[in-house]
Amino acid sequence: MRAVVLNGERDVSVQEVPDAGVPGPDGLLLRVERTAICGSDLHLYHGPMTIPGVHLGHEFVGTVEDVGRSVTSVAKGDRVIVSGVIGCGHCPNCRSGDVVTCQNAGLKVFGTSLELHGGQAEAVGVPAADACVVRIPEGITTEQAVLLTDILPTGYLGAQRAEITPGDVVVVIGMGPVGVFALQCAQFYGPSRILAVDRVPDRLTRAEQLGAEPIDATDGNAVAKIYEATSGHGADAVIEAVGADQTLTDAILCAAPGATISVIGVNLNMAFPFPVPVALMKRLTFRVTIAAIPTTWPALFPLVASGKLHPEDVFTHRLGLSEAAEGYRIFDAREDGVLKVLLDPSS
Ligand SMILES: NC(=O)c1ccc[n+]([C@@H]2O[C@H](COP(=O)([O-])OP(=O)(O)OC[C@H]3O[C@@H](n4cnc5c(N)ncnc54)[C@H](O)[C@@H]3O)[C@@H](O)[C@H]2O)c1
Ligand SMILES: [Zn+2]
Ligand SMILES: [Zn+2]
Structure with missing residues (x-):
């Protein structure tokens, strides 16, 4: 065979x-x-x-x-x-x-x-x-x-475990197919806005067609753009669907106080520099899921x-x-x- x-x-x-x-x-x-x-x-x-x-x-x-x-x-x-x-x-x-x-x-x-x-x-x-x-x-x-x-189960659990409540501002990082499904499943929970982060133009366009606001991360300034777009509020829920050190860090930094971060991207770095003080001061919930x-x-x-x-x-x-x-x-x-x-x- x-x-x-x-x-x-x-x-x-x-x-x-x-x-x-x-x-x-x-x-x-x-x-x-x-x-x-x-x-x-x-x-x-x-x-x-x-x-x-x-x-x-x-x-x-x-x-x-x-x-x-x-x-x-x-x-x-x-x-x-x-x-x-x-x-x-x-x-x-x-x-x-x-x-x-x-x-x-x-x-x-x-x-x-x-x-x-x-x-x-x-x-x-x-x-x-x-x-x-x-x-x-x-x-x-x-x-x-x-x-x-x-990948549909993964996107679904990524959204479910982000604890989105109606009216929330949601950020989905990564608009590969996993992120696309996370975005679509996040919509079931009634967020007021979904900001979708990626670096590939056609993926950002697709996110916009799905009802999200595109955030271009090409210049490395995704977090600043998220705060600007939300008048300094940040994200009530973040779904990370990339798995890179950069995007995990961005997920923690763009989270609003009390937010939940739901990670479905696969990161295999045993030495990832987790910014504990940021998570501590904002009382973040950090969840990682293999579906x-x-x-x-x-x-x-x-x-x-x-x-x-x-x-x-x-x-x-x-x-x-x-x-x-x-x-x-x-x-x-x-x-x-x-x-x-x-x-x-x-x-
Ligand atoms: N947890 C699970 O059970 C599970 C299941 C399937 C896939 N995954 C993981 O989900 C992740 C995504 O899978 P996929 O098939 O959508 O892959 P993909 O490679 O198609 O998508 C990744 C996306 O992340 C974007 N990206 C890369 N660096 C970025 C940055 N710095 N800022 C913003 N966006 C950035 C890329 O442009 C791309 O669109 C992978 O890590 C994969 O291993 C996890
Ligand atoms: Zn897979
Ligand atoms: Zn068993």
């Missing part, structure tokens, strides 16, 4: 690899129908997490080709959504859908280790299926389903199926799996108006 393999820094290729199989009695073999490239894949693509030989990808949907003998929730032939993150599948937390706080194995992400290859491939083995797989519900398209494997994807499905399925959310609008590029290297290059360079890249393993 073919899979997208990470060879080294900024080097991926589609290669023939050994066929995937059912990874144990609680697992299944999935024939992948569609898969997407995520901002989190970039942490492997250009460091600091490069793992040569890994098959990338944690956002994928497809058809169940074979199941282990203890799997009860889905069967051969079902078309399913797979959570991009999994746990052991059996502890109480996993069984409740909160796989991130798994009491046994801890959090695992597809396509980030040689033990759990990813789904940017023709097929993939999925362990712990009863805890992390669900049939694609009626009224949800294949492309929408792909976005329910990771427990299955917990969000009961809320998100109806929001998507009813047309309240149109997540598929983020797909700007639809390529064959064979074009994955170009997909990564464009997505990383933010070229050609790219927001989100979808890959089709059949070509």
Whole structure:
């Protein structure tokens, strides 16, 4: 079978690899129908997490080709959504859908280790299926389903955990697809204004079309611009959807006294210089979230199926799996108006 393999820094290729199989009695073999490239894949693509030989990808949907003998929730032939993150599948937390706080194995992400290859491939083995797989519900398209494997749940939890109350001023930092979903979900909570921060012109334009006020961070002065736009008030709630040291710092500095900062960007810097005195003097609440994807499905399925959310609008590029290297290059360079890249393993 073919899979997208990470060879080294900024080097991926589609290669023939050994066929995937059912990874144990609680697992299944999935024939992948569609898969997407995520901002989190970039942490492997250009460091600091490069793992040569890994098959990338944690956002994928497809058809169940074979199941282990203890799997009860889905069967051969079902078309399913797979959570991009999994746990052991059996502890109480996993069984409740909160796989991130798994009491046994801890959090695992597809396509980030040689033990759990990813789904940017023709097929993939999925362990712990009863805890992390669900049939694609009626009224949800294949492309929408792909976005329910990771980034729509992430944006949704980013907004939910920002504790937005009606009338609040909200700042969303980062207008990649994750930030776009955070912005759209923040609107459910009735903020008076949403300020959207990025450095890419077409991403700022998109934010404006979604009803936010664009703040251009290109000159490094996003915080000053936020205070200017809010007459010195700052943000009652901040959602950070980038993961850079700069944007984490900006999130803390632009927060109004008593604000909540909800971080969904992934930052892997163990030595991040957290400005504790600022947080102390403003009595800030700081929350960091890796999305427990299955917990969000009961809320998100109806929001998507009813047309309240149109997540598929983020797909700007639809390529064959064979074009994955170009997909990564464009997505990383933010070229050609790219927001989100979808890959089709059949070509
Ligand atoms: N917490 C989770 O469960 C989870 C899940 C998926 C993705 N993520 C993370 O979310 C983040 C965003 O993912 P994405 O797919 O939207 O990625 P992306 O790379 O498309 O988006 C990042 C955006 O941040 C902007 N940006 C970079 N530096 C900036 C700065 N200094 N000021 C303002 N904007 C800046 C970029 O221009 C870009 O638009 C990544 O860190 C990813 O790993 C987290
Ligand atoms: Zn992702
Ligand atoms: Zn568990």
